[in-house]
Amino acid sequence: MAPRKLKTVEPTQTSARRQHKADAKAAAAAPAKPRPLTRIQREKQDIILEAALEVFSAHGFRGSTIDQIAEVAGMSKPNLLYYFPKKEEIHRRLMSELLVTWLAPLEEMRADGDPFVEIRSYIRRKLEMARDFPRQSRLFANEMLRGAPHIIDMIEVDLKALVDEKAQVLLTWMDEGKIARTDPYHLIFSIWATTQHYADFDVQVRAVLGKARGGEGRFEDAARYLEQLFLHGLTPRPRA
Amino acid sequence: MAPRKLKTVEPTQTSARRQHKADAKAAAAAPAKPRPLTRIQREKQDIILEAALEVFSAHGFRGSTIDQIAEVAGMSKPNLLYYFPKKEEIHRRLMSELLVTWLAPLEEMRADGDPFVEIRSYIRRKLEMARDFPRQSRLFANEMLRGAPHIIDMIEVDLKALVDEKAQVLLTWMDEGKIARTDPYHLIFSIWATTQHYADFDVQVRAVLGKARGGEGRFEDAARYLEQLFLHGLTPRPRA
């Protein structure tokens, strides 16, 4: 139930603990031995990123203030700025971690597996992510709504490449008659849409399901439903 | 192609042209004959709402400034504030119009129609809305991501009631063996998710499809795909 903490991405050396007072020329000339991060630095950065995820995912980038993040992180604003000199820097770090996490499930879809098993597993994994990492999902959705200004490059290059590859896999399965012939790209879109919906539109889902069915069980119901949808659609089954 | 303008909702009397200087007691005592809006007032309000939709849907509520909206509306900030004394008021109006527009397509799903035709039409209508009113869709998504603070009541009451009703219709169709037995609520969720995805995640869709397929035709492709998905899922067809 408790979302595991995401592994932290390699820190971009542009952040934290800048050379105090180091004048530009000197800094540029000497590579300045980027001393490795101390224990405290790594810990504090993690705390800040966790707090920022909480705040950014709830209010968006512009809707969040450094003060808010600092408070959630349990430190003062100047102290936070000591680790991340720019608000944008925090967001950038969060986004780059996010992208990696986000691509992972699709990467796991193996061409040499059984098509239905692979697709079912993929849906499961995405749904589990919506359940266990809703804040990441919302952060991502937020970025998309805004036109993905910070990650458009990665979307156009890395994500596109990955989807192209997997679309090819799906096409092969179709050619072999193992799954119905349909548009592989839109198939992937629909898996994204249906699963992330349970994180991004959580309020609506809960409100509509009501107290009775809006509890924890809703993800199990969703999993069952989506399986049925992607396997058979709405065609009545006992008519064969 | 050009999105028709949405009909304006009855103006909440809390907005625009407030009683200048009317002291609280007097205003409360005498209903103060809320003189009907002039032509100019209605026009300007519409212009402002249109501009606000543009700005809010792109940057979110907190990410948008009155100045931005005023500029898009082609007027000065104080002038805009003359018509909508509060930034929140503009947003409120937008949201209440939105809700009505948003419920409409589902309302049109008739219990006495042919199940497949009705569901297919519903999907079509929702997809057309994603295509023709992407800004509204994003505004809605934004509100949802934030936990729907402004419309949670309507979601819990009106929307829930409507979905309950239509879920009942779907259940009836299932009982009659006309469509496969599955969870009607999640069915509706999946239609929402898959269709709105094309508005809310438009950047991603375009980027992944690439220049070749990311053009206008993508909505036609989506329509074809979704039809197949909801009718048959991924089960190979020519195996009957």
Added chain:
DNA sequence: AAGATTTTTGACCAGTTGGAAAAATGTTAG
């Protein structure tokens, strides 16, 4: 323990933003 380094804090600042006040300019009914 002394010195060097890192971390934390409090005071402060400049730019932005939502909004108020009031003066100035239309507009319209009598």
Added chain:
DNA sequence: CTAACATTTTTCCAACTGGTCAAAAATCTT
């Protein structure tokens, strides 16, 4: 034409926000 009212513009401001800075406190090194 003019008084009453509607609209627009100009000027201003207080709160908030991202960010700076120097000094204090804590930690690490030798």
